[in-house]
Amino acid sequence: MLRRTSEREVSDFAMHHSNAMTRVCVGGLGVEIPEASISNEELVESFNSWIDAENPAREARGLPPLAKSDAAFIEHASGIRRRHIYEREGILDPKRMAPVIPARGDDDLSVMAEFGAAAAQKALDHAGVAARDVDLVICASAHHQRPYPAIAIEIQKALGTGGAGFDMGLGCSSALAGLHVATNLVKAGAHRRVLVVTPELITAHLNFRDRQTHFIFGDASVAVLIEALGANEERPGRFEIVDTRSWTQFSNNIRTNFGFMSRLAQDDPSYLAMEGNLIKQNGNKVFKDVTVAGHKFIVDFLAEHGHTPETMRRFWLHQANARMNAMILKLAFGGEVGHDRAPMVLDRLGNTAAAGAIIALKENHEDMKPGEHGLLCAFGAGYSIGGALMRMM
Template structure:
């Protein structure tokens, strides 16, 4: 069994930013128009949003996005992402490559030193050809490539796969890239979810470490663990069968098919399960939360992270121990 390290990391963050105030102004403008229509039909009126609600619910104050004008247009409320010809690099591959090149440079290797590419994201631009294989060709990597996804845990799940493939000797050096363009799938007309996510791409190079070899400044992976549990409290029904359930299969109806969640139930499920998972995993290695210098938790909800840590430690934990990027 090989020792394994994360030898390189990279991140690509889009420049455009949308603040809570801008997002709320767009949403409330649409609500005004929609409520005027509903007043005539007798449908229940929609509730407006505000920045205080968003910060209290999530801790999010702003988000980086691929494209902001389309999102903030109350008549559209979706990013404008032009289609590209088949022989051009796809947006997801382009985004993934941007972070991948930074990770390769950090690791001191180039594409030809990679023998597996994993593109793991909560949403993929298409089912095939795999985005990972498109990246593989553009980067000049060897071996194979495949796509995978596990919602918000996509990067962590891919790291688990990469580490164990290297540890088993199946691959020498794996590139993991997670290009998340979640704004393309968000429902910006849903008060409960429109503020949660933005866009970003991250990448890691995972490789073996020879016996006795040292790589200062790099993280050695001692162990990884995965665990999943079914829940409908955060869900999307948009997929390649969506059109088959509709009267006109050539006109896709997005109503009810975009991301939706029951926030309070997600909070309860994740905080309880997260704390239990962390404590039990550390205990298997003779460790306690107090013996860990730093925790990197899911960066989508500050309240959720704070509660997981409080349950794990028995007291509040500061941002030095558990950094947050939401502010």
């Protein structure tokens, strides 16, 4: 049943936020995962078929041969076994190696907005809140379909929410950056309910002919409804957000150059070559840098609130690399940490960029007891890290 904002709630909210910072909670969570999926074995077969066709041409030009991919190595290096994708057609064709997603008219709902709205509606249903009672939509995603009109405004229209909407991006930390902004806007009294939507259509931006990255990513869409709490209000089964934090440090080790400037460096600016403009990363360097930075961020953030890793019932970490998460937690705890303490969804979904940590949260929180704490944390391009310390009510 949908909850309508009552006059009493509005009055209490106005009186409270005029005098002090408002308490904030996660009112609802929504996850939309596409049905289609691709296994490591299927992806490797396609990649290696392309290599077999490409290497003779490279040899004729005097270039070194490209190395083949391997399904067992992918699982060992990343923990990924398969990934769900928005559109399977075209990805496994060695002559194309990109999803077939037809263009839509300007007056039709865009693919990204449709994907985001599906997760957003689930978050509203989970919260029991009507769309009309949301006063801000933030589309916080690592990959945006276009610069403008903002995808958030299109989602706002599709759902029928009030207020405003805007887009923001911070690589794989986008959802946490969105939560950071939303939480503090509600705490300050600027908004009462903010919907943070993170639709990640990463396979549309992925170079499936790049051995470093062709296996990493999958598609998913998530949404989180951030709501104001009364001064003494408790909502059993929901999380109060104790605090959020964001950290950045410039690095080129994860980068995309796709954008309007790319075509201007080419002989024919009417044609945009994709080579060098899609996702690329220095995997070994990223692993080392982010492991150190992620560990420090977690320990320091928790210490600010009198916590240690041991006082956290659960960690919902960015789902990029199982070995990296294990190393960060081993540094924090001084030993191995299992799925119950730090759940993983990476093995079956791949790296869903900014959506991954939210999926881990949605699937692994209902067993927590009142008063227990958890840390939601993501890290990615920038470098960037975002965290949210939460208490089960």
